[in-house]
Amino acid sequence: MSGYRYSAVRADGAAVRGSVEAASVHDAAAIVSARGLYPIAVEHDETAVASPVRRASTRAVGTVLRSLASLVEVGVPLHKALQVTARIASGPLGAALARVEARVREGGSLAAGMEAEAGLFGATTLGLVRAGERGVGLAPALTQAADDLDRRAETAARIGSALAYPMILAAVGAVSVAFIVLVIVPRFVGLLADTGAALPPATRLLVAGSDVVRRHALLGAAGLAGVVALATQALLRHRAVWHRWALEAPLLGPLRHGLATARVARTLAALLRVGTPALTALEVARTAAGDEAVAARIARARERVAEGAGLSAALTAAEALTPAALQLAAIGDAAGRLPDLLERAAHLEDALADRRVRTLVALLEPALILAFAAVVAFVAAALLQAMYSLRPGLS
Secondary structure (H helix, E strand, O other): OEEEEEEEEOOOOOEEEEEEEEOOHHHHHHHHHHOOOEEEEEEEOOOOOOOOOOOOOHHHHHHHHHHHHHHHHOOOOHHHHHHHHHHHOOHHHHHHHHHHHHHHHOOOOHHHHHHOOOOOOOHHHHHHHHHHHHHHOHHHHHHHHHHHHHHHHHHHHHHHHHHHHHHHHHHHHHHHHHHHHHHHHHHHHHHHHHHOOOOOHHHHHHHHHHHHHHHHHHHHHHHHHHHHHHHHHHHHHOHHHHHHHHHHOOOHHHHHHHHHHHHHHHHHHHHHHOOOOHHHHHHHHHHHOOOHHHHHHHHHHHHHHHOOOOHHHHHHHHOOOOHHHHHHHHHHHHHOOHHHHHHHHHHHHHHHHHHHHHHHHHHHHHHHHHHHHHHHHHHHHHHHHHHHHHHHHHO
16 A cells, blocks of 8 residues: 545535545545545655554544544534544544544545544444534534444453453463473472382373473474464465354354344444445445454345345345344334334344353353363372372382
């Protein structure tokens, strides 16, 4: 991606200057045209550097958008609202808002300025901001985007808290087993070696395992890291295949489909509520799905809508959402309350996903405890057998 500066004219005749990132000058002109502008000149910017993906917490972005919405709602000019919000934000987020403010002062739109900050503002947020700029109101759109981010952050926090204890348990158990194998067992073996007695089979197996771990721990760790790296690269290269398989998996599939359904339903509800056309809303929802398999189904539903089908009927035909969400969407479509019912479906899927995660965690915790208990029991039994085998000789 390279940087391009452009001069364009809005529909009302006002001159606009700004910058975009694109693969070529033709792509840059297409992006400018897609923003509703009429490009006059597009040229490569030698000083521009492609913006790296910047990380910011979902809650931080939501707080910034809510502050911006409050200032715009009371009549503060957009560039002034951005200046104030940039000062209260911290780190990369504050610097990004300052750059967005500069682009807005040059005549660009807020959505275009936010889009240039690659990876910072999600597709749903950008879609809502564009809808707000097209006449439904920027302040309500920003508020809707902030609400959406807050709900996503709450869902992530619930799942994270549910997984925290198993992760701590796994870490503590692994450290304990490593201490036993690498420290306790070798010292015990040193004591037994002085007696010259034959060791029981279980003890010999424990000693051999401990010796292998101590001798090849670094090599094994390097090999494991290499396998993980290769597996990660393979998953990234074949992401769509992996996502299709995961969506059909017995336990993982329903959880992934439910989480993706919640994201898609909430995105569609937010965009449709502010007057976004169905085709545009589906395209944004496709990018917000977070699952390649579900995104492919959304794309098929979008094709059906483009052919004249109703939104809920197209989603049902493509099996894009879970059955419960599709039923609610059909009811909302028939009653003229599709955004409200989609929002309700998102809440239900979030709650169901939370219960599924907690159920899986409830099964994982005793499994981890039993696994570590089995290792400790084997070590204890092997050491006790060795001690008992020495008793006749000691007497």
